[in-house]
Amino acid sequence: xxxxxxxxxxxxxxxxxxxxxxxxxxxxxxxxxxxxxxxxxxxxxxxxxxxxxxxxxxxxxxxxxxxxxxxxxxxxxxxxxxxxxxxxxxxxxxxxxxxxxxxxxxxxxxxxxxxxxxxxxxxxxxxxxxxxxxxxxxxxxxxxxxxxxxxxxxxxxxxxxxxxxxxxxxxxxxxxxxxxxxxxxxx
Amino acid sequence: xxxxxxxxxxxxxxxxxxxxxxxxxxxxxxxxxxxxxxxxxxxxxxxxxxxxxxxxxxxxxxxxxxxxxxxxxxxxxxxxxxxxxxxxxxxxxxxxxxxxxxxxxxxxxxxxxxxxxxxxxxxxxxxxxxxxxxxxxxxxxxxxxxxxxxxxxxxxxxxxxxxxxxxxxxxxxxxxxxxxxxxxxxx
Amino acid sequence: xxxxxxxxxxxxxxxxxxxxxxxxxxxxxxxxxxxxxxxxxxxxxxxxxxxxxxxxxxxxxxxxxxxxxxxxxxxxxxxxxxxxxxxxxxxxxxxxxxxxxxxxxxxxxxxxxxxxxxxxxxxxxxxxxxxxxxxxxxxxxxxxxxxxxxxxxxxxxxxxxxxxxxxxxxxxxxxxxxxxxxxxxxx
Amino acid sequence: xxxxxxxxxxxxxxxxxxxxxxxxxxxxxxxxxxxxxxxxxxxxxxxxxxxxxxxxxxxxxxxxxxxxxxxxxxxxxxxxxxxxxxxxxxxxxxxxxxxxxxxxxxxxxxxxxxxxxxxxxxxxxxxxxxxxxxxxxxxxxxxxxxxxxxxxxxxxxxxxxxxxxxxxxxxxxxxxxxxxxxxxxxx
DNA sequence: TCGTAAGCGAGACGGTACGTCTGGTCTTTAC
DNA sequence: GTAAAGACCAGACGTACCGTCTCGCTTACGA
Numbered sequence: 001x002x003x004x005x006x007x008x009x010x011x012x013x014x015x016x017x018x019x020x021x022x023x024x025x026x027x028x029x030x031x032x033x034x035x036x037x038x039x040x041x042x043x044x045x046x047x048x049x050x051x052x053x054x055x056x057x058x059x060x061x062x063x064x065x066x067x068x069x070x071x072x073x074x075x076x077x078x079x080x081x082x083x084x085x086x087x088x089x090x091x092x093x094x095x096x097x098x099x100x101x102x103x104x105x106x107x108x109x110x111x112x113x114x115x116x117x118x119x120x121x122x123x124x125x126x127x128x129x130x131x132x133x134x135x136x137x138x139x140x141x142x143x144x145x146x147x148x149x150x151x152x153x154x155x156x157x158x159x160x161x162x163x164x165x166x167x168x169x170x171x172x173x174x175x176x177x178x179x180x181x182x183x184x185x186x187x
Numbered sequence: 188x189x190x191x192x193x194x195x196x197x198x199x200x201x202x203x204x205x206x207x208x209x210x211x212x213x214x215x216x217x218x219x220x221x222x223x224x225x226x227x228x229x230x231x232x233x234x235x236x237x238x239x240x241x242x243x244x245x246x247x248x249x250x251x252x253x254x255x256x257x258x259x260x261x262x263x264x265x266x267x268x269x270x271x272x273x274x275x276x277x278x279x280x281x282x283x284x285x286x287x288x289x290x291x292x293x294x295x296x297x298x299x300x301x302x303x304x305x306x307x308x309x310x311x312x313x314x315x316x317x318x319x320x321x322x323x324x325x326x327x328x329x330x331x332x333x334x335x336x337x338x339x340x341x342x343x344x345x346x347x348x349x350x351x352x353x354x355x356x357x358x359x360x361x362x363x364x365x366x367x368x369x370x371x372x373x374x
Numbered sequence: 375x376x377x378x379x380x381x382x383x384x385x386x387x388x389x390x391x392x393x394x395x396x397x398x399x400x401x402x403x404x405x406x407x408x409x410x411x412x413x414x415x416x417x418x419x420x421x422x423x424x425x426x427x428x429x430x431x432x433x434x435x436x437x438x439x440x441x442x443x444x445x446x447x448x449x450x451x452x453x454x455x456x457x458x459x460x461x462x463x464x465x466x467x468x469x470x471x472x473x474x475x476x477x478x479x480x481x482x483x484x485x486x487x488x489x490x491x492x493x494x495x496x497x498x499x500x501x502x503x504x505x506x507x508x509x510x511x512x513x514x515x516x517x518x519x520x521x522x523x524x525x526x527x528x529x530x531x532x533x534x535x536x537x538x539x540x541x542x543x544x545x546x547x548x549x550x551x552x553x554x555x556x557x558x559x560x561x
Numbered sequence: 562x563x564x565x566x567x568x569x570x571x572x573x574x575x576x577x578x579x580x581x582x583x584x585x586x587x588x589x590x591x592x593x594x595x596x597x598x599x600x601x602x603x604x605x606x607x608x609x610x611x612x613x614x615x616x617x618x619x620x621x622x623x624x625x626x627x628x629x630x631x632x633x634x635x636x637x638x639x640x641x642x643x644x645x646x647x648x649x650x651x652x653x654x655x656x657x658x659x660x661x662x663x664x665x666x667x668x669x670x671x672x673x674x675x676x677x678x679x680x681x682x683x684x685x686x687x688x689x690x691x692x693x694x695x696x697x698x699x700x701x702x703x704x705x706x707x708x709x710x711x712x713x714x715x716x717x718x719x720x721x722x723x724x725x726x727x728x729x730x731x732x733x734x735x736x737x738x739x740x741x742x743x744x745x746x747x748x
Numbered sequence: 749t750c751g752t753a754a755g756c757g758a759g760a761c762g763g764t765a766c767g768t769c770t771g772g773t774c775t776t777t778a779c
Numbered sequence: 780g781t782a783a784a785g786a787c788c789a790g791a792c793g794t795a796c797c798g799t800c801t802c803g804c805t806t807a808c809g810a
Binding site: 403404405406407408409476479480482483484485486487488492500516519520522523524526527528529530531532534535537540544547548551554555 | 590591592593594595662663666667669670671672673674675687703706707709710711713714715716717718719721722724727731734735738741742
Binding site for chain 6: 380382383384385387410411412422423426430431432
């Protein structure tokens with residue numbers, strides 16, 4: 001069965017995790033703009049060419065980094081309100097991690113006016129969550145997009161403005177507000 | 188009395204408005220990163236040095252541009268709920284203007300890890316609105332910041348994600364949601 | 375007789391000497407390239423426009439400065455050899471003054487590829503001495519130019535290389551060498 | 562033995578000669594000040610960054626250019642007088658090459674008040690010739706410096722003043738004059 | 749005494765060069 | 780075939796300087 005066809009040639013060293021870590025660390029330290037690809041490579045201890053062989057651009061690298069950081073949503077339960085709360089807390093926790101908000105904001109900025117990056121960002125980061133949430137919350141795509149905008153937008157804006165993640169009480173306020181909204185939209 | 192003391196030296200040519208317009212137009216066309224200072228200067232018909240004499244950096248220019256675009260909030264009326272709605276519609280309309288969201292997002296990204304720009308952004312763009320809203324909405328600073336995060340964050344995220352401004356129905360949904368929130372916080 | 379026709383308008387303030395002094399001092403301190411016209415103006419305490427009203431360019435200012443510094447050659451005596459020695463010592467003393475060599479070298483460099491400055495340099499600084507020396511040494515123009523090249527070239531090169539003026543013993547060696555040369559050319 | 566360990570990475574493209582040629586050509590055409598690094602790069606067909614990777618400044622590039630142009634002195638023979646004549650003709654020929662005098666004068670001017678460039682100019686251009694001449698002419702350092710000042714100073718001054726290299730007859734006069742001088746100093 | 753001609757200070761302005769930095773590609777050798 | 784090292788290209792950034800310009804003010808002379 002599984003013929004175990006390993007591709008020929010020298011196998012890739014498994015340094016993706018280190019690259020991601022170095023990327024976020026560098027962005028956390030210097031911000032997106034000043035986080036040079038050279039610097040990230042140096043921090044990881046690999047060559048810049050290796051990075052560009054794996055990801056086609058700085059934006060794509062950071063996007064992959066974010067995809068890796070966020071990972072899958074917590075599994076849906078029975079209670080939509082609880083699922084929503086869980087999803088929001090999930091997002092808040094991720095965005096609070098050092099460098100994530102800056103990376104997000106940076107890749108966002110670059111995506112405007114760079115269609116290729118925009119495509120990558122869409123397919124790899126946004127679409128998966130959108131699809132899952134449409135299913136789990138049982139809402140129309142329009143509604144789900146509204147929720148995502150409010151949650152992610154608010155959390156990012158807070159991080160960007162203050163440099164600090166949103167305090168828990170405010171996250172809870174956000175949850176309550178959106179749960180109330182959710183009620184209004186369910187049949 | 189009022190000696191009308193004009194400062195000595197050649198008076199500045201009044202091209203600020205043209206510069207702002209060219210800045211937003213260029214950002215709208217190419218995105219923040221690709222909107223070169225040289226290009227903006229060329230579009231305005233002035234020298235790059237003139238821009239750098241007036242604004243210390245690209246980020247500062249764009250910030251000034253945003254300050255100019257947003258201008259003062261609509262005057263407060265008697266009804267807090269209506270004031271809130273007016274403020275949100277005000278923000279939505281401004282952010283929908285071509286180039287504004289990209290400029291916002293770009294200057295935001297640059298401000299992380301650039302303390303000088305952060306200072307400019309804070310004092311010239313954020314503080315004024317914060318102060319006015321604390322007064323007009325009669326809320327604590329914490330609450331006002333929450334409102335700002337939700338409104339601006341949501342609107343920017345929508346523009347960034349889709350490239351299109353938030354449709355009116357969604358803006359109205361945002362207004363309703365936040366008005367309900369406002370009620371809950373008033374005495 | 376001399377109707378003393380003063381030109382109309384406000385007479386020029388007599389700051390030429392101060393400007394020259396500040397020019398040489400600044401060049402002495404920073405070198406020709408870094409000696410900004412702004413700086414010279416500031417050091418003199420006058421406005422840059424005042425300088426440009428009197429001299430058409432930085433090079434012209436420095437040339438005027440040199441003309442002022444060198445002044446007329448010592449009067450010719452009976453003995454050509456002594457006249458030559460006096461002229462060389464005259465040149466050596468002037469070039470040793472702080473800033474003069476740097477000014478000379480700088481204006482020289484700028485004159486290459488700037489025909490206007492070259493014209494100024496020629497007519498105001500070189501021609502007068504050339505004419506006087508042709509007369510007083512009784513040599514052909516070609517010979518006089520050779521002498522000037524040797525004397526001024528040597529003294530400038532020494533200052534430029536070491537930053538120190540040529541020591542007296544070397545100046546005397548130069549004199550002896552050229553006096554011997556002079557003998558060989560006289561009828 | 563010598564394992565011929567080539568340094569890792571892409572080897573430098575061999576364009577130094579083209580860069581030097583373009584540098585001198587540009588300086589010849591426009592003078593030192595107007596000879597832009599951008600222009601030189603464009604004339605060579607390489608990027609400006611490549612130039613700045615190899616030479617730290619415009620002055621350093623021009624100095625390297627001169628070092629390359631002058632090259633080693635003609636080998637010393639048995640006869641000091643002939644060696645001196647050869648060295649002078651060597652210098653005269655080099656300085657007569659298009660652009661060389663302007664380059665020399667320019668880098669000279671810039672070196673005053675720019676310690677880093679002065680250091681480069683000293684160690685790379687002046688010291689080598691000084692050492693060789695001390696040996697080959699058998700004179701003290703002081704005497705050699707005097708000779709260098711006279712020869713180089715005179716030749717440069719002529720080029721700077723007239724824009725034309727010194728005619729052969731004048732070079733020969735210079736040689737005769739200095740040979741006589743040389744005799745007077747030998748034991 | 750008043751107008752007019754010019755000098756002056758302060759500083760904005762256009763143009764242009766410098767030297768630095770970055771994203772992304774290409775070349776060479778080693779594994 | 781993948782990795783490392785680093786040269787290379789294109790081009791933006793921000794600074795500095797030159798020489799010009801604008802404008803309000805001051806100093807002189809002449810009518």
